[in-house]
Amino acid sequence: MIKLDAMENPYPLPQSLREELAQVVASAEINRYPDAAAAQLKKRIRSVANLPSGMDVLLGNGSDEIIQLLALAVAKPDAVLLSIEPSFVMYKMIAAFAGMKYVGVPLTEDFALDLPATLDAIARHQPALVFLAYPNNPTGNLFDAAAIAQIIQAAPGLVVVDEAYYAFASDSFLPRLGQYKNLLVMRTFSKLGMAGLRLGFLAGSKVWLEQLEKLRLPYNVGVLPQLVAETLLAHHDVLLQQAEQIKCDRQWLYERLVGTVDVRAYPSEANFILFRVAHATQVFEGLKQRGVLIKNLNGGHPALTDCLRVTVGTPEQNEQFVAALQDTINQLA
Structure with missing residues (x-):
């Protein structure tokens, strides 16, 4: 399951930093x-x-x-x-x-x-x-x-x-x-x-x-x-570099969502994108069946009717999400 529901950073820490952390924790x-x-x-x-x-x-x-x-x-x-x-x-x-x-x-x-x-x-x-x-x-x-x-x-x-x-x-x-x-x-x-x-x-x-x-x-x-x-x-610079990569990934994902028929994506300055799509709950379930978990906001607030929220993942995860979304929408059409 690709987890894109909780606004987490999808990138692992560099190996050298993980080794440094292991020493810190050990002592x-x-x-x-x-x-x-x-x-x-x-x-x-x-x-x-x-x-x-x-x-x-x-x-x-x-x-x-x-x-x-x-x-x-x-x-x-x-x-x-x-x-x-x-x-x-x-x-x-x-x-x-x-x-x-x-x-x-x-x-x-x-x-x-x-x-x-x-x-x-x-x-x-x-x-x-x-x-x-x-x-x-x-x-x-x-x-x-x-x-x-x-x-x-x-x-x-x-x-x-x-x-x-x-x-x-x-x-x-x-x-x-x-x-x-x-x-x-x-x-x-x-x-x-x-x-x-x-x-x-x-x-x-x-x-x-x-x-x-x-x-x-x-x-x-x-x-x-x-x-x-x-x-x-x-090593704040390492984390900020990952954030910059996420911002680039966000732009790619936003452009793909904007170009998807029947999807309205909203501009974002966070590490997630809100989008509106017909039959949102069915789309959410269809994505889960295809191995992608995002956040279903439909029914949570009147302004969020038919809204879903996807966390920006790695390029590979984003591509899998977009493909699964398009496949789900096509099936529901």
Whole structure:
């Protein structure tokens, strides 16, 4: 089964780097608790992220833990978490877990930000926390940066720009952290090739992070994730080279989808492509029967009717997917 459903990096690490990791893991003191502050890993992240002056990072067991920590930090009776829809489902789920009210603002028909509707929702609901995925998942597009800036300025509470797919995107709000007192930027290394480590970070003002650290559980990032991530980030250029290859593969795949009859593909700045096709669930099942697993989004949100999402794979995997998709569509015609 070709697995193209979870936005993972399809490329293995170079053999020399795998051997280096094997030595690091072999010498790890797993009988000891990890460094609760993860000082060395944080130092490495600050360096590769090129954080603006006065900014720091908080580490999480993937982005999900950070989203939960943020929600718990601001949760109180009638507190509102606001986001756009469709977007990352964990915003809404964690709002419910934390006892917050959730407000989802629909995107436009072409999945752009509806700025007037978003600003109106902020004015009416006064959200304590706003999440904006940039690029957005599952649509793959980058929203207008000027519109996001207006949302940050209008929001009475924290605004978190979720840059899970930063390595594949043409823009970032990380350099803008110093411009807005209520802005935080969240990233994960999962899409860059570390999905199995479960490591994410939140970047922002030390004033905010010092308070959020009080809610972080101790030892939330284990010995092995700390050591392996620090080693991999010492070779950040290798991971970014793989990301550049994925961007080239994405363009090839997008062009093939655009050229496929009865398929509407949406431009992406992530490592996946959203597309719409008639009888989406049947197409999804047909692909599975042909050995290709992607994500079926049909039925998950009204705006995603007949939508499927495919992760960008290796060139060989992408070719097999396109052939299987065309064969499935032909059979259903």
